[in-house]
Amino acid sequence: MAETANPAAGVASTAPADEAMDPRKLIAFFAMVLGMFMSILDIQIVSASLSEIQAGLSAGSDEIAWVQTSYLIAEVIMIPLSGTLARIVSTRYLFAFSAAGFTAASALAATATNIDQMIVYRAIQGFIGGGMIPSVFAAAFTIFPPSKRNIVSPIIGLIATLAPTIGPTVGGYLSNAFSWHWLFLVNIVPGIIVTIVTYNFIDFDKPDLKLFKRFDWWGLAAMAIFLGALEYVLEEGNANGWFNDEMIMLAAIASAIGCIIFFYRAFTVDFPVVDLTAFANRNFTFGSIFSFVMGIGLYGLTYIYPVYLSAIRGYDALMIGETMFVSGLAMFMTAPIAGRLASLLDLRLMMAIGFVSFAAGTYLMTGITADWDFWELFIPQILRGFGLMMCMVPINNIALGTLSPQKIRGASGLFNLTRNLGGAVGLAIINTILTTRQDVHYQRLREGVEWGKPAAENMLTDLTNKFNALGMDGPTIAIKKMVGMVTQQAVVMSFSDVFLLLTVLFSLMILGVSFIDKPAPQGSASGGGGH
Template sequence: MADAAAATPSMMNAAAADSERIPPRRLWAFLIMVFGMFMSILDIQIVSASLADIQAGLSASSSEVAWVQTSYLIAEVIAIPMSGFLSRALGTRLLFALSAAGFTLASIACGMTSTIEQMIVWRAIQGFVGAGMIPTVFASAYSVFPRSKFHIVGPIIGLVATLAPTIGPTVGGFITDAMSWHWLFFINIVPGIGVTIGVLALVDFDKPNFELLDHFDWWGLLSMAGFLGSLEYVLEEGPRNEWFEDQSIFTFAIVCVISAAIFFWRALTVREPIVDVRAFADRNFGIGCLISFCVGIGLYGLTYMYPRYLAEVRGYSALMIGETMFVTGAAMFLSAPIIGRLLQKVDMRILIATGLLIFALSSWMMTGITREYDFWELLIPQVLRGVGIMMAMVPVNNVALGTLAPQLLKNASGLFNLTRNLGGAVGLAIINTVLEKRTDLHISRLHDRVTWGNTTATETLNMLTQKFQGMGDASLMAMKQLSQIVHRQAVVMGYGDAFFMLTVFYFGLSLMVLLLKKPNMLSSPEPAH
């Protein structure tokens, strides 16, 4: 009896060590899944720097080619929240393999398309089937690994979720310049096949429950599609078409409201809802989702603003935009392991608040933007942006998902990723509206100042008139040139206003962290049965 008693502590230590060890097969399976998630998120932004090339290749209008990105986003937003139900019904292995295979086939179709209509359809299919990979990785990270390893898996998925959309324009610019826009999609083929085979061979995290499909809520799916699809359409098209003054936007807004009411009614009353919203009852998850939503505004908003400024004001090509934007991705990659170590030593709420303040500082440094801002002027703000996003997003992932019971994780992961994407959609809508309205305001103000009584304006006009002497109507050409200068200056001032708005927003958001309860990441909740 004495020997048994003496052996008990060592046996317990050995058992604890075994429970903390990550089996190599499971680790490889997870890394393969992470790569699949990277492909899916990357494809949101990979076309952003190459839309002009796609437009020319498919003979599309500027409004039509915008749907190459919009259709993908709408389909992805609809599919992400339902991944929780499908993951429980089909199992992680089958759902992820189907998503990766469907994403690969749709990528081939996108690369081979010859009309803009075909491209929009295949991009929507690509976004819909590929969306299942994103929340599945998050759920797996927080359900199959011991809590003591969250400082490792947290930075990995946080890095991929934020790095992929950030370097999308960079990767797209290099590919388009080196080959053609078709290869934006063809590069998915070999990795997609590899991910599909790897997942089928290695993933064994859970078992499917096909009986859940007998209770599939079709009305819930249709109402969710109407709700999220209409919302995404309104947010995408609103800034371009004067919001509710446009009949189609007004109609979709009504569809959105009605569909939302039906969706939440179904989610709270049916036996197996397509999306289980009960996870929002957890305080840290709810606030974490809100912070994720707000971080998504900056993550996708600035990934849109920087390339647009470089193309619109500086006249950069897709390759030059990619080279300039690479800085933020490098900052994220290099800061990820440091943040992983800090997770073990620093209160996560402090990390989140610090990240948001760094992000606010990066935006504030851009409020004085001029048309001369180039790579070196953008360097420090981009580095701070990358570090700030990582420092905020990785702890938010852990706070929101790391303390939930395993049986809630699959549905909660879909909701959590949905909030980030919706934040991006809202951010783009707000930023586009601010840029448009403030640019118009600055044009009006500058035109009021550019008069014959303004010495600088008169001198500039005289200089331009002399420049165009002998080239036709010099006075008219000088007036047009001066008008272009005024317009460009107004555009730049609009960017400065947008950056100031983000500065104030993220400074205020850092105070919201005070509402979070200090998470205990070392204790494990009760396992699912």
């Protein structure tokens, strides 16, 4: 494969013998990491506080979900586009503009007085902020020599996984301690710092404005329709009955047409809006597939835990955040370990360990009951956090570490897109399973509490007598209580089904690791070498 012959030569050759780090590049990189953290954090920061935003803006229950959906749709369009924009205007101008625009949009979101304004501001925030994410991955694999990747890769892996995981924690704390406005105001000071530092310190590449004349506007429009409509279908499909809904059907058709046009343009124009040639690299292709699956695990579990804690345990936003923090802490503790192991172990073995840990965590959750609390969730969350970091570091290195510097800018956008799309697909599947399996379990459980079943009749009699003694309408309340208990049990059993499916998925990924070519060691200057 042409891309793996000497992929890091252009970078490694510029490093001195002791490979000392340029302080300006380090400052620029950490400012970029902070920008990426804000952008990814804002995907989930509103998730635990949607009810507060809904009340503050007097929004309907069908409208409030768009606070998150609009952000995701806009971001998923910008992420693959960012590589091409960086080639045209340079990383410096793209990142500084993205940071400034994201900060301004955050300020606007905090001033929103109705749901329509909030949706528009969140879309702007997601679109502009999406330009920061792939730039960090590209910078990590182009400005640093291969021997330093075991330091920088855990950093970006930690931020990419930690930010959405602690999003509900941060959001729950801010809305509980202050108000929902602070979910957005918290970005302003860091955003200004990131804008100033990146504008003054990034000097990785030069703009090539002549490329504007060759820019594929039709390709951009097709990609926006393809990805935007696809994200809409995945986000809203389950709630609207999938293809029984006219808008979902139209969006699916628009996405399919946009997909065909986009891929046609990508393979026929001389300067496509997204460079797909990185997929010729076997390891990048498999790395992207694993990134897609990690997106399912990352965003899917960040979603399902709060749903369980809210619906079954009755937790508020702050309590959910405190419970979810365990995974974030496990990731933080594992990051330096993963970085060290990346130079000692075969990266494929690291990934296998990570997937085993992830599968073990979800398998433990298949025994979930309505009584599970912080401590029952403790070990599964640690296994999840450990597994995420053990997978993300080698996946990043395998996917991007064997590409030439010229390919990495475009490839990092595609790589990050696969993770986001994995999250969207995962959420759609999880919500569909929760809905359909809940109905199945409810019907089965209901058969066990029909008349003529001694246990059901005894419970109904006991409840009736209890509420009659309190001077209440015993029979009516007893039946409602029984229905509520059956419904709750059906919901819990549907959660167990989701965790079982995720266990099977991550177990299969352990086998999938064998399809990857053996990567070169990451601890030397030849770390990006061929297989």
